[in-house]
Amino acid sequence: METREGIKVIKLEMKVDDGLFVVHTAVLWDEEGAILVDTGIPGQLELIKAVLAEKGIPFSKLKKIIITHQDRDHIGSLPDIVDAFEGNIQVLAHEAAVPYLAGQIPLIKSGSFATPVNVDHALTDGELLPDCGGIRVVYTPGHSPDHVSLYHLPSKTLIAGDALTAQDGVLMTFNPAFTPDKASALQSIAKLADLDIETVIAYHGGVCTGNIKERLAELVADTAL
Numbered sequence: 001m002e003t004r005e006g007i008k009v010i011k012l013e014m015k016v017d018d019g020l021f022v023v024h025t026a027v028l029w030d031e032e033g034a035i036l037v038d039t040g041i042p043g044q045l046e047l048i049k050a051v052l053a054e055k056g057i058p059f060s061k062l063k064k065i066i067i068t069h070q071d072r073d074h075i076g077s078l079p080d081i082v083d084a085f086e087g088n089i090q091v092l093a094h095e096a097a098v099p100y101l102a103g104q105i106p107l108i109k110s111g112s113f114a115t116p117v118n119v120d121h122a123l124t125d126g127e128l129l130p131d132c133g134g135i136r137v138v139y140t141p142g143h144s145p146d147h148v149s150l151y152h153l154p155s156k157t158l159i160a161g162d163a164l165t166a167q168d169g170v171l172m173t174f175n176p177a178f179t180p181d182k183a184s185a186l187q188s189i190a191k192l193a194d195l196d197i198e199t200v201i202a203y204h205g206g207v208c209t210g211n212i213k214e215r216l217a218e219l220v221a222d223t224a225l
Contacts, residue, residue, distance in 0.1 A: 142185020
């Protein structure tokens, strides 16, 4: 993944009260700039800057942030990044996420209100973003009603958000403890199985490769039992 042009895995680690909190997401780039997917927990702005620098991508090159869904560990540092750019960065999220990110209604799982951030572009299912060789938006509700996954066409990489998890390099189903609508979440996995995926980046668990289509079919069958 680290040598594949157009996309790199971003790993964010931070010590919290009950141990080490680790998530995996991605940064994509082209000649126009870079796109960060999700923003970790609150207080990770400087960590994000440092990790991007390690990948050879200056923080100043960010032009867009795509949010997969409204959970705190995905939008935590979003307001700080927007402030760092003085608003001169685009925020993209599914249309169902807009009122949550705007602070108009409480976040579903925490019941608290997000620090208001304007969504510049509301994503829809199947939309093809022209950036970075092409990014397909795949609406994958279940974990949350606004959840999207992102399919990077050139690298055949799925940025799964929380629609999938991983353990020791093995692709796993969604976390049932944090997935209110399990039926929709299962349908979302079945939907992902239709894509030609070579690599999956699971926010919780990391990178999985090899026989992804077959593994997705197994997950649908096993989870449905």
